[in-house]
Amino acid sequence: MNRLIARVWRAIRGPLQWRVLWVAHAKFVVGVTGVVRDDAGRVLLLRHRMWAQGRQWGLPSGFAARGEEFSETVVREVREETGLEVAPGRLVRLKSGYRLRIELAYEAVLVGGELKLDPFEILEARWCSPDELPAEMQDSHRELILGHAVLG
Template identity: 70%
Template sequence: MKRLLAPIWRAIRGPLQWRILWLAHSKYMIGVTGVVRDDAGRVLVLRHRMWPAERQWGLPTGYAVAGEDFAQTVVREVREETGLDVKPGRLVHLKSGYRLRVEVAYEARLVGDATFSIDSFEILEARWVTPDSLPHGMQDSHRQLITGSTPD
């Protein structure tokens, strides 16, 4: 069977091969988080409207759109949620194993003005805080990203 399938697979190169692969494999949402710092070393934290009331504080987070570079997802999400411009840095976290989601996190630096323009649909509040003064109700995994420990 393998000897029969290999030449057929090689013969259908291109779009048909990609369509078969797409149909045969799992599809995932990519959740992207930004650990955004300013020049003073403070971290941007947001109080998210849609998150559970006891854990509303966290980092800027959103889902990548098809074809988007994950580092650019951080730039887009921070701009949409806060109006701030950031420059993405290094990848600090990548985790799979969830049913339909992969988590990705990047460091990012504030560039330009630090004046907030909050998206009130998603975000209730934005603050710059030091890593040792994180607000009560902070997501544990985001706290770990900020302190440099490995999120579960």
């Protein structure tokens, strides 16, 4: 039976193989977070309108668009939420295990732009040093800022 399956699999190479894989496997959305720092080492924090009360402060975040490089999601989300331009850096977190979501986080460096908040998503922005983070912050984002991120 395995030989027959292998023979059929080899015979349907190309787009049909990809369609079979797509149907047979789980689909995920990819959440991407940016740990954006300025030249002074301060981190960009945003107070998100849609996040739970008491935990609204966090890093710029959003979902990857279809076909988008994940590091470019950070660039796009920061620009959309704040008007600032960033250069993406290294991957600092990759976490799966959620039902339909995978979470990634990248370091990023401020390279320009003018702060102009998206009033629909963002209530407030501030630059903070790692030792003056607000108490009403996402724990996972605090870990990213303090360098406790884990790949895996």
